[in-house]
Amino acid sequence: MNRFIDGEFSKKALPPICDYQSEKLVSLEEALKFIVPLIEQLDRSIHAAKKLCHFPSEDNLTHDESAALYLYTMEGGENSFYRVLNRALLCGDQSSLKLWFPYLKLLHTALDKLPTVSRNIWRGVVGDIGHELKKNEELTWWNISSCSLSIDVIKDYLSTTDRSTLFLIEAVHGKDISRYTNYPGEDEILLGPGIQLRVVDNVTDLPGGLNIIHLAEVANYHDKLLQPSITPIHTMSVSTDKDNHHKETRHCTALTIFAPLTSSISKRSSTESHRRRESTL
Template sequence: MGCCGSKNKVVPPAKSNAYSTITPATARDDKPTANNPPPPPQQDNSAMQRFNKVALSTTNPLPLVSGYGDEPVGTLEEALQPVDGRIDNAAHYIQDAKAKCHFPSEHGLTRDESAAIYIYSKKWNNRYVSDQLQQAFSTQNRSQLQPWYKYLRLLKSGLDKLPATTTGIWQGMPFDDRLNEKLSSNSTVLYTCLGSCAPTDGELKSYLQKNYGPKTMLLSYESVNGKAITNYTASKSPEIMIWPGIKMGVSKYAVVDSNGSVVAHLLKKNDPPKQVTIKKPPSEKHFVCPTNCCGNRCRGNHKPEHCYGFSNLQN
């Protein structure tokens, strides 16, 4: 699902549990002027377009891909073969990814693992592999995601070798009433979806305000073990990927300007440990001699200090 509208107004998308495919209206293609400056040069627009696809869902997306980890780590050709029909000229883009990906890798990625990250970020015919994956997740249908299992396995194998971020990472979008309602509620539980984040919020905010107006939403993800894929993407811009299924809660929410723009900080929530009941072993039962003067000191074919002339049972 997406947003559509004029340059100055964004119409909220239809209701859904999944926010992973909430995207703003198509960016303006106005020529730069004094009042409409070009975007900052540090980030290219293809990366920014990935950063404004908010990777949140009110339902855990991991069950949709349960079992992908059992797939073997193969080549990029093998990984994308099940979805070949969904990607125009897939063979060409696979070859291009393998030629242009970051390899050799100082992090130990194979060429196919590096190419899997590169092709995730590659744009062709105005689309990304990441777009198609997000659309598959948004269906909430395992059958739509099963053809992607081999690719997800290869992608995750590469991501696991990359360094994790230790600070907050950012996504943003034009203001959306539905998402704002979820973020401002202390009781809402959210889960991460597969997505890309910026390391800082400044350039992302400028990009959103330039292309979609002054009222924005910026989200910071903290403690999500995001993987830095800088230099591995087609854009080569600073970028961090987050994996689906991390449980999040809003730790801080604030309206930050007169336009009603919102900044929300999301923190990983750990489920309380399960209570484990430890069963005590049954107590040993001893037979006691009925003769008071014995004091359980009579002997026989039994353990030492256990009375032989027993008749009464006690714990």
């Protein structure tokens, strides 16, 4: 699993996370001293992040701020740092979350110094959640969300799953961390915890088991809709009579960019299914 498609999708209401902003800025080692016993080899990861992070910084990040971003993007399997942090953000246990406040303060300070991105970005999630969201519904993502400016980055990870959901997000307050990640070629944009989103459109049951959900970030005081860089999603119903007894409704999309995506996912799924059948013979 990868941070671009990892994470629990939840619509549950949680209290705002803001108390960490009053924390004093400390070093990365100090910020995570209570977390080190909870994550295997975290001390080594911290050391690696301090050594390999992008520093000096063109954005005036301190060494520890840059390392905090780098550490977040490091992949380490089930106990990846970002995965453990996001589980804490989603659990709703404020007492446990307090252990993360010094790191969240360091991360927040780093993100504040980076360029803000107001563009269409992409994210995915494993599983079929298209039917859980309705048009114009508003939701809050409490976890930190890794997104990409490139649909190809997300496509590469989603193509390994049987059922998946792709998010097209009109971001208002995204942060470009591409210089500061462990994988600089992924055009990574980070969305902070507590971001509010509105469902613009929802296209489900596409070929290859793909669902597409178009979201727009809700600004603090008003909805700021961006001019999309690609044709927006439009759906239409096409009804055809069958034996004069019933009508079959098919959903179509005018977003032709998804055609190669659904095709590649469908082919990948077919190939993997064929291999599984062969292995059982």
